[in-house]
Amino acid sequence: VTWIATGPNEFGVGPEHIRRLLALTLEGTSHRNYTRRWATVGTEGDAAWASGEITIGARAGGRDIALPFRFSGTFVRIQGRWRIANFHQSVGDARQLGDTWDSLMDTVATEVRREQPPLAQQAAPDGMVTLLFTDIADSTGMAETLGDLRWMEILHLHNEIVRERVGAYGGFEVKTIGDAFMLAFQSARRAVLCAIDIQRAFSAYNREYVDAPLAIRVGLHAGEPVRDADDFYGKSVILASRIAGGAQAGEVLVSSLLRELVEAAGDIEFGAAREVELKGFAGTHRLFPVRF
Amino acid sequence: MKADPQTEAEILAVLDRLGAQFVSGDVDGSSTSFFLTKT
Numbered sequence: 292v293t294w295i296a297t298g299p300n301e302f303g304v305g306p307e308h309i310r311r312l313l314a315l316t317l318e319g320t321s322h323r324n325y326t327r328r329w330a331t332v333g334t335e336g337d338a339a340w341a342s343g344e345i346t347i348g349a350r351a352g353g354r355d356i357a358l359p360f361r362f363s364g365t366f367v368r369i370q371g372r373w374r375i376a377n378f379h380q381s382v383g384d385a386r387q388l389g390d391t392w393d394s395l396m397d398t399v400a401t402e403v404r405r406e407q408p409p410l411a412q413q414a415a416p417d418g419m420v421t422l423l424f425t426d427i428a429d430s431t432g433m434a435e436t437l438g439d440l441r442w443m444e445i446l447h448l449h450n451e452i453v454r455e456r457v458g459a460y461g462g463f464e465v466k467t468i469g470d471a472f473m474l475a476f477q478s479a480r481r482a483v484l485c486a487i488d489i490q491r492a493f494s495a496y497n498r499e500y501v502d503a504p505l506a507i508r509v510g511l512h513a514g515e516p517v518r519d520a521d522d523f524y525g526k527s528v529i530l531a532s533r534i535a536g537g538a539q540a541g542e543v544l545v546s547s548l549l550r551e552l553v554e555a556a557g558d559i560e561f562g563a564a565r566e567v568e569l570k571g572f573a574g575t576h577r578l579f580p581v582r583f
Numbered sequence: 584m585k586a587d588p589q590t591e592a593e594i595l596a597v598l599d600r601l602g603a604q605f606v607s608g609d610v611d612g613s614s615t616s617f618f619l620t621k622t
Contacts, residue, residue, distance in 0.1 A: 333584055347606060374597070375597060
């Protein structure tokens with residue numbers, strides 16, 4: 292049983308939650324009544340639906356109020372009895388809800404993301420792959436400052452933030468290495484968009500968790516690595532990892548190859564090129580920061 | 584398909600029972616799912 296009401300934190304599962312929220316919702320009112328104004332009912336076998344309008348009347352603050360709700364519901368017949376599968380009531384006048392709507396929708400969006408079947412690919416992509424590495428800048432110092440328990444809490448939050456974005460952009464989590472993520476995408480463009488979204492999410496996180504800010508480095512490169520089960524090996528993997536290591540805190544840094552792959556779409560902008568030496572690779576590499 | 588009179592009466596009875604539970608604050612939560620949203 293799921294209840295979604297109109298205020299912050301008014302989302303929950305189970306009859307106890309519903310009772311508590313009803314008590315809050317109806318607090319201060321008395322002589323409440325329910326009136327069905329009209330309804331249309333349709334059926335198809337053991338399924339039925341209905342829509343219409345009801346009024347909830349109550350006495351509050353010494354006066355009578357009548358709240359009109361539109362509703363729609365679906366029903367199923369189980370062992371000869373009709374039961375509600377889903378019931379939706381909506382307030383016709385948005386002004387009754389005010390700005391609580393935004394906080395409610397944030398809550399709902401978070402819950403939906405948590406409960407929905409993962410959008411992330413269930414298998415690593417084949418062939419040409421864009422590899423994305425993230426890591427937390429100065430994580431050792433953070434762990435020391437915060438202490439192990441608090442650091443683990445922060446790390447879990449970090450992982451949740453990254454995983455939400457990976458799923459949303461159709462990426463595949465190859466593995467985590469300490470506080471670093473290795474991700475793979477079939478689409479180079481979606482990989483870069485995911486990287487941008489990850490950095491924006493951590494900006495938002497840092498505004499909320501001022502005592503434990505996280506600076507993330509993100510690096511991307513595309514190639515055709517050797518695949519073994521759901522992991523990747525080879526030069527392109529190491530290069531992508533090194534690019535992430537070369538990124539500044541809060542930056543998304545990509546190889547020149549990746550820039551060429553995604554720049555045609557025109558919706559991703561890059562900063563000036565940097566010539567960077569990468570450990571284990573000869574010479575310098577031309578890398579580009581993404582502007583966002 | 585429009586429901587026949589008996590089915591309609593049964594559905595409306597379920598609806599009205601839900602409405603009564605709603606205003607009394609006594610929802611058993613065993614078979615219902617509410618979505619109260621802005622339109």
